[in-house]
Amino acid sequence: MARMTLPNGTIRPFDPDGNDYASLARILAANDPDAGHYEDAVRADDRDWDHARFEKYRWVAVEPDGTVVGFIDALHHPRQFEAWRYLVLPFVHPDAQRQGWGTALLAHAEAFVRARGARELRAEAREDIPAGVAFAKRHGFEVAARSWQGRLNLDAFDPARFGDPHALAAASGVRLVILADEVARDPDALERVYHLVREVEADVPRVTPVTELDFEQWQRQSIERPGLIREAYFLAVRDGEYVGVSFLRRSPGLPGVISQGLTGVARTARGRGIALALKVATTTYAKADGARELRTWNSDRNHAILRINDAMGFVREAAGLDLSKAITPATATGGAPHPDT
Ligand SMILES: CC(C)(COP(=O)(O)OP(=O)(O)OC[C@H]1O[C@@H](n2cnc3c(N)ncnc32)[C@H](O)[C@@H]1OP(=O)(O)O)[C@@H](O)C(=O)NCCC(=O)NCCS
Known part of the structure; x- marks a missing residue:
């Protein structure tokens, strides 16, 4: 799919050979310093992905000076697999939020998977982080399931x-x-x-x-x-x-x-x-x-x-939400686009 030009930058496919992995790690850490997302963990996830069975695409949002400020993964849900169900995971650096990047990344990914026959999008958000929940609801997602992270303090246990x-x-x-x-x-x-x-x-x-x-x-x-x-x-x-x-x-x-x-x-x-x-x-x-x-x-x-x-004695942290949105697959002739990532 062609690169999409925006007023304040571009969206392009992820480049595994350049600095994009480091940019991803920076964006993830800025959004949740506590989550343990590190470059090696993302690389390992990508390396171990079962490409023969499941699709996985990624695009990055780039400002005019070349800074990567956001990315989105669109992937089959390996544990709740349907060929027409894709998980979309947008992340935007806090310094670049509320400028439309999340919306642009989601639109880009959605158009791509619609053309591949997607009928449902799934997303994930944390209930205690209003940005993600508000963003998902604004884009038509509804809560399908809630779960908690429980933490047990082993020093006290x-x-x-x-x-x-x-x-x-x-x-x-x-x-x-x-x-x-x-x-x-x-x-x-x-x-x-x-x-x-x-x-x-x-x-x-x-x-x-x-x-x-x-x-x-x-x-x-x-x-x-x-x-x-x-x-x-x-x-x-x-x-x-x-x-x-x-x-x-x-x-x-x-x-x-x-x-x-x-x-x-x-x-x-x-x-x-x-x-x-x-x-x-x-x-x-x-x-x-x-x-x-x-x-x-x-x-x-x-x-x-x-x-x-x-x-x-596990203490429940804020709930995680699984969000879902039904979409209509694109019926345009010409078939699915060639994956560009
Ligand atoms: C969710 C996220 C990707 C949104 O990125 P973004 O570039 O800031 O999103 P946009 O600028 O396109 O916002 C689109 C709309 O979402 C809603 N929204 C986004 N952030 C919001 C916030 N902090 N508070 C309330 N509404 C918000 C608004 O309706 C906004 O439109 P508006 O700015 O015209 O009011 C970003 O906050 C992020 O990376 N969060 C952490 C990761 C995450 O939770 N991802 C999963 C989301 S399903």
């Missing part, structure tokens, strides 16, 4: 309050093991974990069903993703079967902060305290590892995990 995780597990009829040991012991361990995760993922409350990953995709996106701690990937075993999972990741760019990954229990083993035992295990690990804070994301539909997290 005493896992002993809940008891020993292995004793809790035993009282729930399971044994806790870690992925690192299981993989060394059993060549089929990963595939068995995959089947449990698939069952659990299907039951996580969501607006739209989760996209199923095949074994290789799951391995790439979850197990081989940088930051995963195999020694803190806990599994609950009952009669030789994996019936529970909970794991941790390190947060790129945020030393001292560990992220809680999926926690889930097999359908036949729910309601017996297994999830709590697993979470006490991950939390005990994080504290012993020297982390100061554990972070997690929970949907407001997920009452079971919210109850556990509240009991453990």
Whole structure:
């Protein structure tokens, strides 16, 4: 698609070989110094993107003196995949906000994906940052789902309050093991974990069903993703079967902060305290590892995990909003444009 000229600059495709990655990192950090977005993390995300399966485009907003002041990603939603659903993620440097750049970037991305048959746009905003929410509503997006980031201060948290995780597990009829040991012991361990995760993922409350990953995709996106701690990937075993999972990741760019990954229990083993035992295990690990804070994301539909997290002392940060907007695909002849990024 041709470069779009604006009164105060241009929008052009992202250039991975120049300084655009550094500009992106600067814009992200200026918008949220606490989020841990760093150049390496964005590069790693791009490198690991499954281009064979999912589309991902990016454009940058450039002022006449060449300064990159904003960018937008337009990508397929890998976890809620439909070929016609695109996530659009605009970011504008605070010094350049309220000048129309966000609107121009969104219009550019929207026109591009409409021509590729898009029927729905998704966006994300934080409820405590009015700019993003106001911007999205102004452009016709509606709130589809809310979730919170929960943070647990590990300096103040005493896992002993809940008891020993292995004793809790035993009282729930399971044994806790870690992925690192299981993989060394059993060549089929990963595939068995995959089947449990698939069952659990299907039951996580969501607006739209989760996209199923095949074994290789799951391995790439979850197990081989940088930051995963195999020694803190806990599994609950009952009669030789994996019936529970909970794991941790390190947060790129945020030393001292560990992220809680999926926690889930097999359908036949729910309601017996297994999830709590697993979470006490991950939390005990994080504290012993020297982390100061554990972070997690929970949907407001997920009452079971919210109850556990509240009991453990996770403090809910401002809600994150998933926003959605229905659009009409372009029907012009000539087919989809050639991707230019
Ligand atoms: C959201 C964001 C991309 C908007 O970029 P921007 O270049 O400032 O947006 P625009 O100048 O095109 O604003 C368009 C309209 O959005 C609304 N809006 C934007 N910022 C606003 C703010 N701070 N308060 C209230 N309304 C706002 C207004 O209606 C505005 O029109 P107006 O200036 O004529 O009143 C930018 O604030 C940002 O990068 N935020 C952090 C990242 C983010 O939240 N992205 C996701 C958004 S879905």
